[in-house]
Structure formats: structure tokens, C-alpha cells
Amino acid sequence: MDNGKTTASARRPGGQRRADAQRSIDKILTAGLKLYSSRPGVSVAEVAEAAGVGRVTLYGHFPSRTELAKALMERTFEETEAAWQSVDTSGPADEALDRVLREQWHLMERNRNLRENVLGDVSPQWLRTRHDPILRRVEALISRGQDEGVFRNDLPLSWMVTTLYSLAHAAADEITAGRLTAEQAPEILSTSLRSLYRP
Amino acid sequence: MDNGKTTASARRPGGQRRADAQRSIDKILTAGLKLYSSRPGVSVAEVAEAAGVGRVTLYGHFPSRTELAKALMERTFEETEAAWQSVDTSGPADEALDRVLREQWHLMERNRNLRENVLGDVSPQWLRTRHDPILRRVEALISRGQDEGVFRNDLPLSWMVTTLYSLAHAAADEITAGRLTAEQAPEILSTSLRSLYRP
Numbered sequence: 001m002d003n004g005k006t007t008a009s010a011r012r013p014g015g016q017r018r019a020d021a022q023r024s025i026d027k028i029l030t031a032g033l034k035l036y037s038s039r040p041g042v043s044v045a046e047v048a049e050a051a052g053v054g055r056v057t058l059y060g061h062f063p064s065r066t067e068l069a070k071a072l073m074e075r076t077f078e079e080t081e082a083a084w085q086s087v088d089t090s091g092p093a094d095e096a097l098d099r100v101l102r103e104q105w106h107l108m109e110r111n112r113n114l115r116e117n118v119l120g121d122v123s124p125q126w127l128r129t130r131h132d133p134i135l136r137r138v139e140a141l142i143s144r145g146q147d148e149g150v151f152r153n154d155l156p157l158s159w160m161v162t163t164l165y166s167l168a169h170a171a172a173d174e175i176t177a178g179r180l181t182a183e184q185a186p187e188i189l190s191t192s193l194r195s196l197y198r199p
Numbered sequence: 200m201d202n203g204k205t206t207a208s209a210r211r212p213g214g215q216r217r218a219d220a221q222r223s224i225d226k227i228l229t230a231g232l233k234l235y236s237s238r239p240g241v242s243v244a245e246v247a248e249a250a251g252v253g254r255v256t257l258y259g260h261f262p263s264r265t266e267l268a269k270a271l272m273e274r275t276f277e278e279t280e281a282a283w284q285s286v287d288t289s290g291p292a293d294e295a296l297d298r299v300l301r302e303q304w305h306l307m308e309r310n311r312n313l314r315e316n317v318l319g320d321v322s323p324q325w326l327r328t329r330h331d332p333i334l335r336r337v338e339a340l341i342s343r344g345q346d347e348g349v350f351r352n353d354l355p356l357s358w359m360v361t362t363l364y365s366l367a368h369a370a371a372d373e374i375t376a377g378r379l380t381a382e383q384a385p386e387i388l389s390t391s392l393r394s395l396y397r398p
Contacts, residue, residue, distance in 0.1 A: 159387055
């Protein structure tokens with residue numbers, strides 16, 4: 001089936017071939033996000049099947065699990081950025097941070113299986129680096145809170161950002177492990193960070 | 200070289216063969232721990248070379264990177280247990296926990312490259328599960344502190360244990376990332392947990 005498709009598209013003009021390829025990529029990423037988010041332990045073969053493309057086609061676009069994992073994570077980072085834009089960050093920084101946290105939490109909770117599926121394929125360092133744009137916004141908000149006197153200033157700013165990043169992912173993992181419920185997790189996370197950040 | 204050795208040991212009595220195998224395993228684990236702890240990105244071939252055994256011998260004992268990673272981690276868990284035993288946990292629970300944390304910190308800091316080397320080979324869940332014996336001791340100490348009134352009791356006990364586990368590993372990773380120094384990290388970790396645990 002794959003070979004047939006390749007031969008057919010090879011006879012088409014370049015623009016058409018590129019459009020076909022983009023459609024395949026979209027189908028793979030859409031099916032991949034859905035599957036990876038549904039449960040841990042998803043195989044690349046399952047993604048190809050759910051996307052309705054052959055394995056050869058999938059490997060043609062994503063030569064390794066790592067390539068696929070990175071492409072799937074890039075899609076979710078776009079959502080993360082959009083979620084931040086939707087939050088009102090005016091007013092006292094501690095209240096604004098709490099609103100941001102709860103808005104971002106929905107994405108983290110929804111994506112916790114996705115994260116588990118990609119952790120063997122991309123390094124924690126890669127994940128952290130790709131979170132940099134959002135973490136720089138968090139940092140600016142914490143810094144504003146220090147100026148306003150609502151956050152402590154006896155800990156390095158970068159460490160305060162890291163505690164938020166670590167504890168938020170830890171809370172999501174605790175749901176997966178069955179030690180927290182999805183209902184109690186955001187409140188517990190918020191309470192913990194308030195204790196950690198208060199002067 | 201490997202084939203020669205195998206043939207020679209095949210002619211020996213079973214006890215001698217087992218002793219040879221145990222010596223190979225010891226050499227591999229000793230060299231592996233040293234290499235994995237020295238820097239990230241170590242290959243299995245490098246471990247074999249440092250241990251002075253052939254790759255075939257290494258793969259005979261550890262058929263995959265995962266098997267080797269698990270065996271190396273098991274060795275460090277024995278040290279973790281011994282480090283706990285060496286700490287005086289009498290007296291107020293908050294002071295005892297701080298002593299435990301500083302003692303365990305030395306191991307975590309020393310083993311942070313090891314951890315980074317195995318993270319692609321064993322799951323975070325496996326690592327957490329193998330920490331269970333030590334985390335149950337942490338839990339008992341936090342629980343005692345709640346009874347003594349030195350620790351808060353408005354957060355789930357399991358979550359308090361998780362915050363210690365997550366923030367300790369985060370602090371070690373911050374040293375690797377160059378955002379904390381090895382000197383400041385234990386104090387910052389201790390300060391953070393005191394804020395998080397106080398009633």
C-alpha cells in the first residue's frame with residue numbers, strides 16, 4: 001500500500017506531493033496525540049494504524065520514536081502558550097500565579113499519559129528546555145510578586161520556578177500512581193506553592 | 200578473547216565457572232558505577248572496556264542497557280539504606296528529618312550523573328518504586344512530626360513524601376543544569392522543605 005502511494009505521488013507535481021505529505025503528517029500527529037494521551041505504553045505501530053497510514057509512511061516522516069515524540073510535544077506546547085494568553089495576569093502576583101497554575105493544570109493533567117509515553121524517547125532536559133518560554137513568564141510573575149512583597153526573596157528565583165515545574169509534574173504523576181485524585185490535586189498543588197513562596 | 204575465556208571456563212567445574220562469572224559481574228558493576236557517575240552519555244561499550252571484559256561477556260550478564268542500569272541502581276540503593284542507618288533519628292522529627300536529608304543529599308548529589316545515565320533505560324516509576332523502602336522511613340518520620348506538632352497535617356502524608364522526593368531530585372538536576380551550585384543546594388532544599396512542612 002505504501003509503495004503504491006509513493007509511486008503515485010512521485011508522478012504528481014511537487015506541490016501535490018507536499019500537500020499529500022502534510023496530510024499524512026497531520027493524520028499521524030492527530031492520531032498520535034489522541035493515543036499517547038489515552039494510556040501509557042503506546043507503540044509506533046499502533047499510531048500508524050490509528051492514523052490509517054502504513055508504517056513505512058510513518059517512519060518516512062518520523063524516522064524514530066524520538067522524532068515522533070518531539071513533534072507531538074511541540075503541538076502541546078502551542079496549547080500551553082494559548083492557555084497562558086487566556087489568563088488575566090493583572091492584579092496581585094500571587095493571585096495571578098494561582099489563576100495561571102489552575103489554567104495550565106488542566107493541560108498538564110490531560111497530557112500526563114502523553115508525558116509518560118514520551119519520557120523514554122526524549123530527555124528530561126529536552127522537555128525542560130522546551131518549557132523555557134512558559135517558565136520565563138512564570139519567572140517574571142514571581143519576580144513581580146517579590147517586588148510587591150507577596151513572595152519571598154530569600155531563595156534563588158530560578159529555584160522557585162523549578163519548584164513549580166517539579167511539583168506540578170509530581171502532582172500529575174501522583175494521579176497516575178493513584179495517590180492523588182484529579183479533583184484534589186490542583187488544590188494541594190496550589191496550597192503547597194503558597195507555603196513555599198510566602199515571605 | 201571472550202570465546203577463549205568461555206571455552207576455558209566451560210572445562211572447569213561448575214563452582215569455578217560461577218566464581219569467574221561473579222568476578223566478571225563485579226568488575227562490570229564497579230567500572231559501570233564509576234563511569235556512569237562521572238558524566239552523562241556513557242555507552243555500554245565504554246563500560247565493557249573500563250571493566251576489562253569483552254562486549255559479549257557484558258551482554259551475557261546484562262542482555263540490555265536496562266538490565267545493566269537496574270543492577271547499577273540496586274548497588275546505590277544499598278548505600279542509601281546504609282546512609283539512613285548512620286543517622287541519629289531521635290529527638291524532634293523536624294531536626295531528625297533535616298539530618299537525614301543532608302546525609303542522603305551527599306549520595307544524591309554524587310549519583311546525579313548515574314541517574315541521568317539510567318533515565319532513558321528505566322522508567323521513573325521503577326526508580327520511585329525502588330525508593331519505596333527509604334520513602335516509607337521518610338513517611339514514618341513525617342508522621343511522627345505531625346504527632347509532635349512540628350509538621351502540618353492539612354496535606355496528604357503521601358504528597359509530603361513526594362514533595363521531598365521531587366524537590367531533592369530537582370535540586371540535584373539544578374546543579375547539573377548549572378542553576379545551583381553543589382554548595383548552596385542542600386541549604387536551599389532544606390529551607391524549601393521547612394517552609395512546605397511547617398504547620
